[in-house]
Amino acid sequence: MHNLQLTDDQEMVVDTVKKFVVDSVAPKAQELDEHRTFVRDWCDALAELGVYGLSLAEDKGGAGMGLVPFVAALEAVGEHSGSLARLWIGQMQAVMALESVGGDLLDELAAGSKLAAFIGAEHGFTFADGRLTGSAAFVPAALEADVLIVVAGDAVVQVDASACTRTATTGLGLNSAACGRVECDGVGATELAGADAHKAELVALVGTAAAAVGAGVGSVRVGRNHAAERIAFGKPLLAQQAVQRKLVESTRRVEAARQLTWHAARLADLGGDAADAAAHARITAVDAAVQASDEAIQILGGYGYTVEYHAERHYRDAKTFEVLDGGSNALRDRLAAKAFV
Numbered sequence: 001m002h003n004l005q006l007t008d009d010q011e012m013v014v015d016t017v018k019k020f021v022v023d024s025v026a027p028k029a030q031e032l033d034e035h036r037t038f039v040r041d042w043c044d045a046l047a048e049l050g051v052y053g054l055s056l057a058e059d060k061g062g063a064g065m066g067l068v069p070f071v072a073a074l075e076a077v078g079e080h081s082g083s084l085a086r087l088w089i090g091q092m093q094a095v096m097a098l099e100s101v102g103g104d105l106l107d108e109l110a111a112g113s114k115l116a117a118f119i120g121a122e123h124g125f126t127f128a129d130g131r132l133t134g135s136a137a138f139v140p141a142a143l144e145a146d147v148l149i150v151v152a153g154d155a156v157v158q159v160d161a162s163a164c165t166r167t168a169t170t171g172l173g174l175n176s177a178a179c180g181r182v183e184c185d186g187v188g189a190t191e192l193a194g195a196d197a198h199k200a201e202l203v204a205l206v207g208t209a210a211a212a213v214g215a216g217v218g219s220v221r222v223g224r225n226h227a228a229e230r231i232a233f234g235k236p237l238l239a240q241q242a243v244q245r246k247l248v249e250s251t252r253r254v255e256a257a258r259q260l261t262w263h264a265a266r267l268a269d270l271g272g273d274a275a276d277a278a279a280h281a282r283i284t285a286v287d288a289a290v291q292a293s294d295e296a297i298q299i300l301g302g303y304g305y306t307v308e309y310h311a312e313r314h315y316r317d318a319k320t321f322e323v324l325d326g327g328s329n330a331l332r333d334r335l336a337a338k339a340f341v
Helices: 008-025 029-034 040-049 068-078 082-097 104-111 197-229 241-269 275-305 311-326 328-340
Strands: 116-119 126-128 131-139 147-152 155-160 165-168 180-188
Touching: 008 040, 008 068, 029 082, 029 311, 040 082, 068 082, 068 197, 068 241, 082 104, 082 116, 082 147, 082 197, 082 311, 116 131, 126 147, 131 147, 147 197, 155 180, 197 241, 197 275, 197 311, 241 275, 275 311, 275 328, 311 328
Parallel strands: 116 147
Antiparallel strands: 126 131, 131 180, 147 155, 165 180
């Protein structure tokens, strides 16, 4: 078995997601992003496909397929919509954090009947005497979520999203993900005893890496297609050595990021400690997505800055991935502290 091989069952799930992306997501992603329209219909469609429980253990009502098919399918989503990819990541974080807890909330999240926004430890929320306090400036799904799952110190808590103050925030990217600021001032919350914040973080790391790989693939495609059609100095741009090298370099970085992402997911599925591998994958993949989208913009020239050609959207989403969940530099610092300090 090579590193990028799926089982027949996993392949079937990934192919189903890819078909949904091609048929439903790709044709409207640009329009919805331009108008900052929340993609609730797509979230519901993923729920109907059953993928929110894809990595959840079978004895908890999930498919028990692990993280490998999750990252494979998520890459296909990220190729066309970073917003939907990030919404899926947040939902999967909540599901996997609650895997050992069980209960009605887990069932609702895995089925997609409730939408979750996950707020990690990096935001510094506190929980005491049943009350949650803190704020987070930019949370995907915050404006539309039914429930917030929040890491507050050593606790993971559940809070009704409507009990918190939620304000729309305009970021650089993820325009269709209903991102917003969340403020909780002593809001009543319920601790989810036994919830696993580390598992949720792992999902965020490999998930963001996969979504970024998808954005990189999309950027290379946009640049290649334009270069094949655009005539300059009597021949297609794609025949120009400088353009070819841009595409080769972008492809090289994206392919390397894909290998790291699948390696981290497979390591986790085998029961290994995948935290460092996942961090390396996320950093590498986000860097690759930023570089690939930037090169695509340069290949397109002035067209690269217009919404019709997708490259600028991939760039905005990739730069947003850079700072989400604590950001790439925080991960670099964490890895350095473990290896060199």
